[in-house]
Amino acid sequence: xxxxxxxxxxxxxxxxxxxxxxxxxxxxxxxxxxxxxxxxxxxxxxxxxxxxxxxxxxxxxxxxxxxxxxxxxxxxxxxxxxxxxxxxxxxxxxxxxxxxxxxxxxxxxxxxxxxxxxx
Amino acid sequence: xxxxxxxxxxxxxxxxxxxxxxxxxxxxxxxxxxxxxxxxxxxxxxxxxxxxxxxxxxxxxxxxxxxxxxxxxxxxxxxxxxxxxxxxxxxxxxxxxxxxxxxxxxxxxxxxxxxx
Numbered sequence: 001x002x003x004x005x006x007x008x009x010x011x012x013x014x015x016x017x018x019x020x021x022x023x024x025x026x027x028x029x030x031x032x033x034x035x036x037x038x039x040x041x042x043x044x045x046x047x048x049x050x051x052x053x054x055x056x057x058x059x060x061x062x063x064x065x066x067x068x069x070x071x072x073x074x075x076x077x078x079x080x081x082x083x084x085x086x087x088x089x090x091x092x093x094x095x096x097x098x099x100x101x102x103x104x105x106x107x108x109x110x111x112x113x114x115x116x117x118x119x
Numbered sequence: 120x121x122x123x124x125x126x127x128x129x130x131x132x133x134x135x136x137x138x139x140x141x142x143x144x145x146x147x148x149x150x151x152x153x154x155x156x157x158x159x160x161x162x163x164x165x166x167x168x169x170x171x172x173x174x175x176x177x178x179x180x181x182x183x184x185x186x187x188x189x190x191x192x193x194x195x196x197x198x199x200x201x202x203x204x205x206x207x208x209x210x211x212x213x214x215x216x217x218x219x220x221x222x223x224x225x226x227x228x229x230x231x232x233x234x235x
Contacts, residue, residue, distance in 0.1 A: 109165075
């Protein structure tokens, strides 16, 4: 099946530093990847949609300058949390939509998530 | 706009008993519906999905769900739960149009707690 990986799985950083989270599709090409944020005991909140070779589309209320997304290849998207603050601590999950034969399928495959803790 | 409502935030059930997790959705167009399971500190795993065809959908781990268009529901059921089913379950809806971003909207989740 389609596998999506995330790295790192956990990261602890000091306030004011930047953290990069990688999302990779391991056995398929993903022209579109999604970044979600999950607060404790809450649902997933879509942050942005990342398209290979173009700028990401951010959801309302998400600061694009704080959450930098780069989708440099068909198998890799990165989320960089810049100047992280304790309120950025959260569980970040990426997903990828599979494309087969030029047709996009309506299922997203999720990565295992990255737990970010900002001290 | 599409939305998903999971009325029960927590459902305790004894082991080997049946369970139903409720999900209602709203959408102005045809929809694709999903149930995902999340174990602690892990990502989401797809349990089952409804795209078209038969309204009764069978998924992994013995789960099934029924799409009811008139009631705009997609309830998840299992006839006999196990301890290992203890997890958070999310219902999700996608508007399913081809191309574009096909945004998926998630419900707030239902925590299934199986009691030994």
